[in-house]
Amino acid sequence: MQTELSRKLGVEYAVFGFTPFPAVAAAISRAGGFGVLGAVRYTAPDDLKRDLDWIEAHVDGKPYGLDVVMPAKKVEGVxxxxxxxxxxxxxxxxxxxxxxxxxxxxxxxxxxxxxRITGWMEQVARTQLDVAFDYPIRLLANALGSPPADVIDRAHERDVLVAALAGSARHARKHADAGIDIVVAQGYEAGGHTGEIASMVLTPEVVDAVAPLPVLAAGGIGSGQQIAAAFALGAQGVWLGSLWLTTTEAELxxxxxxxxxxxxxxxxxxxxxxxxxxxxxxxxxxxxxxxxxxxxxxxxxxxxxxxxxxxxxxxxxxxxxxxxxxTPVGQIVGRMTSERSVQAVFDDLTRGFEQAVDRVNRIAGRSEEQ
Amino acid sequence: MQTELSRKLGVEYAVFGFTPFPAVAAAISRAGGFGVLGAVRYTAPDDLKRDLDWIEAHVDGKPYGLDVVMPAKKVEGVxxxxxxxxxxxxxxxxxxxxxxxxxxxxxxxxxxxxxRITGWMEQVARTQLDVAFDYPIRLLANALGSPPADVIDRAHERDVLVAALAGSARHARKHADAGIDIVVAQGYEAGGHTGEIASMVLTPEVVDAVAPLPVLAAGGIGSGQQIAAAFALGAQGVWLGSLWLTTTEAELxxxxxxxxxxxxxxxxxxxxxxxxxxxxxxxxxxxxxxxxxxxxxxxxxxxxxxxxxxxxxxxxxxxxxxxxxxTPVGQIVGRMTSERSVQAVFDDLTRGFEQAVDRVNRIAGRSEEQ
Structure with a gap:
């Protein structure tokens, strides 16, 4: 399951896992995906430092990233x-x-x-970045709009790729114009902040809008079949958040x-x-x-x-x-029916992906049985 | 692009095209898909007879079907x-x-x-069926709920497959219990009556819920990439409605x-x-x-x-x-940017499908260039 982007990041699977839990993020990276730690809950820089130290100690040298929240629109009054x-x-x-x-x-x-709300405010996100840039993070994602230009520059100086979530082709183009490296196309069915356009329509629209920038499909993805579908739609990877909430490593x-x-x-x-x-x-x-x-x-x-x-x-x-x-969670919650380890989830994803590829090849008349 | 269902119906592509226009339905079947004529606007049986005669004369012997509207819930007062x-x-x-x-x-x-509203009422749908069963239709679809048991029996006696639209796994199971042959999983992004679950999540859920019954994916499908995605999700075919509205054969x-x-x-x-x-x-x-x-x-x-x-x-x-x-139309309307013939649309769909299969195989490490 390799794309240009997964090769660039040096991961085995083009599966990006967003999670607020360090143990889940590390397990995703260890399993061959790319763990992304959600930073919004870290109001104290030392807490984030402690958890990034923990990830460093448990990620077996595999790459990982950080997700911050810098809203594009600000309310006056700091x-x-x-x-x-x-x-x-x-x-x-x-x-x-x-x-x-x-x-x-x-x-x-x-x-x-x-x-706490404070994690949503830009100055808090900036203190999170001051901490995170001391670690070898490979990706910085922003949940609401493009990050400010100086943050993008700072990331690029450190060879950190910058990703931004978009719910429409128009938003995706704005992110591309701002100089980010990856667009996460967040479909209607996704958990957390979403627009109204479903992944089936949104993913190829965003792919076309920002080509040749790589696009990750987010929303409605919790099985290998859905991963194969996202690749058929032109994504260079998938971005999964909800699915990890019921893993044994999660700390709900x-x-x-x-x-x-x-x-x-x-x-x-x-x-x-x-x-x-x-x-x-x-x-x-x-x-x-x-x-x-x-x-x-x-x-x-x-x-x-x-x-x-x-x-x-x-x-x-x-x-x-x-x-x-x-809790924020996507429509894929219907597939979350048992507590499993991150590794078991990954085994399912990769097995389901191979089955879906077999299936599509049979329908396309390309399998050997044809 | 062959599935068990497309072979059963004797069509080249597992692409089902729903349309209120006889010329579009016939063109879809001639292009190798399966045209389905929406009957709701025919309040006079003779009008439906005239248009089915026209289809018979223009479909080159290819199979086609009819879509009626028999609401599952009725308001008292006939x-x-x-x-x-x-x-x-x-x-x-x-x-x-x-x-x-x-x-x-x-x-x-x-x-x-x-x-007119009258096409929504069961007795009108029944007069439509009285007409349609004199023609060699191969599929009868119902838009709102399962058709009544006697209608399903009548269809089966004539070797007509019965399809019903469902917006949730629960509805799909009810249809299966009623004895229908095909479930059309209608995602949130679809035009016309829809539920709230997006195709990416709904399709595999319905596939699992009614297996081994075949499922058609509807909603958000207007390109070959999206067709490939639907097959990856387990569909045996796709059901497209919106895309035909701007074909040159359409009679808007x-x-x-x-x-x-x-x-x-x-x-x-x-x-x-x-x-x-x-x-x-x-x-x-x-x-x-x-x-x-x-x-x-x-x-x-x-x-x-x-x-x-x-x-x-x-x-x-x-x-x-x-x-x-x-007019009713799905989110795929964003892809409808020029008037084209049904055949030109089909050429795009099949070309895009092959490209998507190539792409998925490259990512899966199964292409020859790997």
């Missing part, structure tokens, strides 16, 4: 307090009421929210959330603004329903919504309040 | 008048106001609406609508209840915006909405009222 001041009181009350309805306990006095702390993920079908997600203020696919819960309800106040724009709900989300997760408990 | 009586006055006024805002002229006295009477289709991008469609009361993907227009507006009255359930808007849609189409002018 401190968290400035942003806090922009949140209407009615929205705060709606959060309180919704939590009260479900009897969600408060966090203990002085207990920090585990889910809520057993109930894992159960929910294992039980969910492909129809149990929703593209909702509930979590960050921008449409992001996640498990559908009474929490997303409350924010998506036309009778309710509706979600605020990014980054206000994320700041507004940060503590609430922490409380829901800590106390595992079933009806409200969710 | 006559059009009974259904008319269920429409609230406020909704009628909203139609009038919206048309008046855009200065849409009335139809001439006694001029029939070209877009509105030049402005053709221009709109040729100009539209993949992001210019919307899944809206505006046309029939059930979510159907179509060009986004001020008409769909009006019905999707949370401040408006919202669309009525099927079949009320279709009956309510039938005359309005006819007027918009006849007078080509630009801001309101639309």
């Amino acid at each position: 401190t968290e307090a400035d942003v806090e001041a922009m949140i209407p009181e009615g929205h705060r009350q709606f959060v309180k009421d919704t939590l009260a309805q479900h009897g969600v306990p408060e966090l203990a006095e002085g207990e920090a929210s585990g889910w 702390t809520s057993p109930r959330l894992i159960e929910k993920l294992l039980a969910a079908g492909s129809g149990d997600t929703v593209r909702s603004r509930a979590l960050t203020g921008k449409p992001a696919r996640q498990l559908r819960t009474e929490w997303t329903d409350a924010w998506d309800d036309p009778q309710g106040p509706g979600a605020l724009p990014m980054p206000l919504q994320g700041l507004l709900v940060a503590d609430a989300v922490s409380r829901i997760q800590k106390y595992e309040v079933e009806p409200l408990l969710g | 006559t059009e008048a009974d259904v008319e009586a269920m429409i609230p006055e406020g909704h009628r006024q909203f139609v009038k106001d919206t048309l008046a805002q855009h200065g849409v002229p009335e139809l001439a006295e006694g001029e029939a609406s070209g877009w 009477t509105s030049p402005r609508l053709i221009e709109k289709l040729l100009a539209a991008g993949s992001g210019d469609t919307v899944r809206s209840r505006a046309l029939t009361g059930k979510p159907a993907r179509q060009l986004r227009t001020e008409w769909t915006d009006a019905w999707d507006d949370p401040q408006g009255p919202g669309a009525l359930p099927m079949p009320l909405q279709g009956l309510l808007v039938a005359d309005a849609v006819s007027r918009i189409q006849k007078y080509e009222v630009e801001p309101l002018l639309g």
